[in-house]
Amino acid sequence: MACDKLRVVGNNGDAINKFKQYLHKCFHMKDLGRLKYFLGVEVAQSSKEIFLCQQKYALDIITEAGSLAAKPAATPCEENHWLAFVVGPVISDPSMYRRLIGRLMYLCFTRPDLTYSVHVLSQFMQNPRTEHWHAALRVVRYLKGHPGQGILLPKENDLQLDGWCHSDWAGCLLMRRSLTGWFIQFGTAPISWKTQKQQMVFASSAEAEYRSMARQPGN
Structure with missing residues (x-):
């Protein structure tokens, strides 16, 4: 079995080096150093942040x-x-x-x-x-x-998880379903977002908003 690319991440440098040494013993592979490009995603790293x-x-x-x-x-x-x-x-x-x-x-x-x-x-x-x-x-x-x-992922943040959600009532003009959108941040770093149709048709914008809140990740 061939593996094209593999990322190894963590906050313990010694553990990462030991794991890479183990992989070298098991597979023929090349260490490309710090991550810069992976599956179309460009990564710029510094001591304070990752972009x-x-x-x-x-x-x-x-x-x-x-x-x-x-x-x-x-x-x-x-x-x-x-x-x-x-x-x-x-x-x-x-x-x-x-x-x-x-x-x-x-x-x-x-x-x-x-x-x-x-x-x-x-x-x-x-x-x-x-x-x-x-x-x-x-x-x-x-x-x-x-x-x-x-996306900017700073090293220093308040470790606070914040979420926002919104519903566009009857936003789907064909089915009259509302659209739910949510956005989750960890500190100042965005970590999750999505837009999708709600599964039911609601008679008021308030019902659609409550449903939007209930469907957020973690709820």
């Missing part, structure tokens, strides 16, 4: 979409969009749309600001229309303005 981003991956998406010369967009999606009801023609090559959305999904690993937009666009993978494609390209143009944005 994670996917700048190269984002630039590859922009290049593949042909948007290098496009004007950057200020936001990843339009406010009060009606993408669920568009009636434009189905694009000739749906696989092109699916590939772009799949790549944007992976980019959400270090880009919480894309979570809602990608959640909406991923609902039209079966029969994407021209308007859906243009909306996806808007996300790409937004990336063009911020390709190196990522």
Whole structure:
């Protein structure tokens, strides 16, 4: 069995060295030193913080979409969009749309600001229309303005776990389901985020908000 890449992390240097020596005895492997790049994620480390981003991956998406010369967009999606009801023609090559959305999904690993937009666009993978494609390209143009944005993980923080949640009542215009979004921080470092539809239809925004709170990780 071949293993392409392996990360070893911890706060005990001696234990890490012993583990790597053990791995060297068991497998033919090469130690590449401090982590700098792993599965499309760029890692910049210092004594005070770790910064994670996917700048190269984002630039590859922009290049593949042909948007290098496009004007950057200020936001990843339009406010009060009606993408669920568009009636434009189905694009000739749906696989092109699916590939772009799949790549944007992976980019959400270090880009919480894309979570809602990608959640909406991923609902039209079966029969994407021209308007859906243009909306996806808007996300790409937004990336063009911020390709190196990522996550900062500081060494020093107050070790306080904070969470925020919100519900867009009846945000799904087709099913009238509400959309739940949550964002969790450990100190000042973001560690978890997600946007998804609620499983039930609620009659009021208050019910949807309570459900959003109950569905947060750890609840």
